[in-house]
Amino acid sequence: xxxxxxxxxxxxxxxxxxxxxxxxxxxxxxxxxxxxxxxxxxxxxxxxxxxxxxxxxxxxxxxxxxxxxxxxxxxxxxxxxxxxxxxxxxxxxxxxxxxxxxxxxxxxxxxxxxxxxxxxxxxxxxxxxxxxxxxxxxxxxxxxxxxxxxxxxxxxxxxxxxxxxxxxxxxxxxxxxxxxxxxxxxxxxxxxxxxxxxxxxxxxxxxxxxxxxxxx
Numbered sequence: 001x002x003x004x005x006x007x008x009x010x011x012x013x014x015x016x017x018x019x020x021x022x023x024x025x026x027x028x029x030x031x032x033x034x035x036x037x038x039x040x041x042x043x044x045x046x047x048x049x050x051x052x053x054x055x056x057x058x059x060x061x062x063x064x065x066x067x068x069x070x071x072x073x074x075x076x077x078x079x080x081x082x083x084x085x086x087x088x089x090x091x092x093x094x095x096x097x098x099x100x101x102x103x104x105x106x107x108x109x110x111x112x113x114x115x116x117x118x119x120x121x122x123x124x125x126x127x128x129x130x131x132x133x134x135x136x137x138x139x140x141x142x143x144x145x146x147x148x149x150x151x152x153x154x155x156x157x158x159x160x161x162x163x164x165x166x167x168x169x170x171x172x173x174x175x176x177x178x179x180x181x182x183x184x185x186x187x188x189x190x191x192x193x194x195x196x197x198x199x200x201x202x203x204x205x206x207x208x209x210x211x212x213x214x215x216x
Contacts, residue, residue, distance in 0.1 A: 012203065077130040120188040144172035191207055
């Protein structure tokens with residue numbers, strides 16, 4: 001009987017300890033932080049009012065997913081935001097969508113994250129450091145996937161801008177990807193422009209400008 005009572009007390013103690021650890025310094029769950037009126041407004045804007053450059057459908061689809069599932073931690077940290085999964089620290093709202101281009105294999109995607117406590121700039125710096133540690137993407141052996149990353153300069157884009165371009169082969173086929181992160185006040189935007197063979201950096205810039213204006 002004493003053993004049973006002692007076991008019950010130990011279980012209760014561990015339960016209280018786990019509860020106290022969970023409540024202390026706990027971040028809000030990602031779904032909870034995103035379920036706000038601002039998130040709903042942003043989703044509505046991306047769905048109903050995307051004034052995109054010529055060559056892209058205004059019909060919104062699900063958030064972009066990269067075609068290269070194998071990435072190291074630095075590359076994954078950078079591309080999670082581009083996938084519509086922005087960093088959770090001080091996140092107050094977010095939305096993401098993708099849009100088909102007229103050219104075969106072309107796609108544009110956007111993610112909008114709203115941060116409190118002036119954290120948008122901090123997250124942009126972290127994304128830059130992550131991308132600096134991700135100079136290339138390499139697929140599994142035999143998959144003929146190798147993409148090299150280099151800076152992407154977008155001179156006409158306002159705000160704090162971080163741009164990268166990836167060029168190489170995806171499963172043996174020529175593939176191009178531009179990824180841009182823009183801080184606009186308390187907003188952090190990610191823009192992806194992909195295509196088979198090549199993509200036009202000027203069009204990437206026009207897409208980024210359109211999304212920044214839309215999200216204000």
